[in-house]
Every structure is written in structure tokens, then in C-alpha cells.
Amino acid sequence: MNRNRENPEVNAGSMADIAFLLLIFFLVTATIQTDVGLDRKLPPKETIPPPPVNERNIFRLSLNKNDELFVEDGIMELEDLKIAAMAFLDNGGVPKGNENHCGYCKGTGSPDASDNPVKAVISFNSDREASYGMYVSVQDALTAAYNELRNRESQRLYGKNYVDMEESYYSDDMSHEEKMALQREIETIRDMFPMKLSEAETISKLN
């Protein structure tokens, strides 16, 4: 009698199990995928040939079909490329007093490396048979060299990392004024170490 009067309650205990199963299914199958990569800007199709550059301001890199890396005139391991590129860019070969003198460079001032980071060009030629994996590794090492130098200067001037500055610039949570200030700082650093990466044949000026 007692039992008949009450509405029988639907057992909802297993509902949680079903929902969990669905949840786990989605967790396993779906990947939160944000693509990451190296940004590059291709040179526009232009008719004017680029001005010739002094040979000492060119850092020549090439990749042959066996994925071997040649820097200037010798084989180099990929691990050493970042250091070599930094030494080249940060050289500061112009002596003090000259208008092209690089005040913030900490390099050795070697006569074979660049005058000034603003003038330095990295020329990267790759054989058509070389693998894309190696190509990206070289690009990565060069980016690392630039980022480290830029980080150093932005630490000195603004007390923060260049990479962090760029990241916070692209995330939108700041006011317009802050964003403009940050943009100016980023541009200052970029002007100190502009990324000049050429994949075309770079012609050197004969001295």
C-alpha cells in the first residue's frame, strides 16, 4: 500500500556514468590544437635589384643535398649555428667615433664579421634536395640567435624580455595607450637587430 502511493523515482545514479563516458570520449578524441610555427615574410616580387652589400656584412649559410650545413667556408654542426650567428650579428666591427659605430654591441669587433647589426645580412641558400626538417631547424636556430640578442637589449632598456613583449602585444588585454607604448618598444628593439634573412643570391660589393 505504502509503496503504491509514491511515484517511483527514476534512478539517476547511472546518468553520471554516461556523462563521464561521453566526457572521456571527447577528451581522448579531441585535441586542443593551436598551431605554432615560425613566421616569415617573403620578399615581394620586385624589379629593382637589392643594393650590393659589403662581403663582411654577409653571413653565408648553405645547406647541401645531404643536409650538411656550410657556414662561410666550412661545415658546421647545427648546435654551433646559434652562437656563430650571434657572434656575427653582435660583432660591432666599426670603431668608436665612426657614425656607424654600434654602441650596444658586445662582440669582439672582428674585421671578418659584421660592421653593425643593422647592416648585417644572413644569406641562406638551400639545395632543392635538402630536407625540410633540416631547413626548419636552421631557421629555428637563426630565430633563436635574433631572439637572444633582442632579449638582451630589451632587458637592458625596458627590463623585460622581447619575446614576452611580443606575446603580450598579440594578446588583447590592454588599453590602447599601453599597446601603442609597447609597439614603440618592440619597434625600437627590432630596429636595433633587424632580421635580414635573404634566401636569394646575395651579391657582394667588391672592395
Next chain:
Amino acid sequence: MKSIRNSKKAQPAISTAALPDIVFILLFFFMTVTTIKSETLLVDNNLPQANQVKKLEKKDRVIEIYVGRPNQDLAKVLGSEPRIQLNNKIAHINEVGPYVLQELAQKPDAIRNLVTVSLKIDKEVNVGVVSDIKEELRKVNLLKVNYTVFQGNSQVGKL
């Protein structure tokens, strides 16, 4: 009721009625944030690794180009030379320019000059194919590219 009256020590059972609701909220959260791959890959796409990466933030400003060897089912028909995949079909290098322009035309005016081309290229592909694609992109004046990679320490392609 009976049990409570009988033993004071026994604690009332915790109601689990709200548990399904919580789980459903979690479920909906995951369903909304995750992106389900819209394109089926016809080519192998084992991206290289790099660590100096930047995020490709907004999906609507990206045009994707895949390159790699045809996958196992297609290898019988297409052979093992690297192929370019544009929007669910295998394409020839000449089709890259028109495809990119057509994709660009579908984007709203305001973001057209912010569009980046994401190159998703298998690490075993030869650089020659990549430079051909870049040449095509230069012809149509789309200059922002992104070499899309997996984040990690770059392992040199010692095969």
C-alpha cells in the same frame, strides 16, 4: 528514515543528483573549446620541430597548405613523391596561386591583408617543393607565411 532513527552514527548519504549536471557542464565546455579537424589529410604530415615559435592565433586569418607523401591508401595510385594538398584534394603546384586567391576572396575585406599562409609540410619533403610554393605565393603577393611546426627541441633530420 528507518536507518537514521536506528543508528545515530550513520551519516546521511551525500546527494549525487547534481553530479551529472557538473559532468555535463564539463562535457559542454570541452565540446565547445576543442576544434574537430575539418580536413581529412590525404598526405603524411609529420611536421618538423622547433622551439622559437609563435602562435597562429586566429583561425579565420589562416590559409593552410599541406605537403607530404601521399598516405598509404593513395600511394598505390599516386606514388610516393610529395604532393600538395589544398582543401581536401591533391593539387598541382600551378593550382596553389588560384587556390590561395580564391580563399582570400572569401575572407572579409577588413582582414584580407592580415592573412597568413600556414605551410604544413612534412619534414621529409625536399626544400625544392617548398621554394616552388613560396614562389607561387610571391606571384600572388601573399607574403606572410608561417612554417607550422610541432613545438619541441629541433631534432635534426638524421634519418
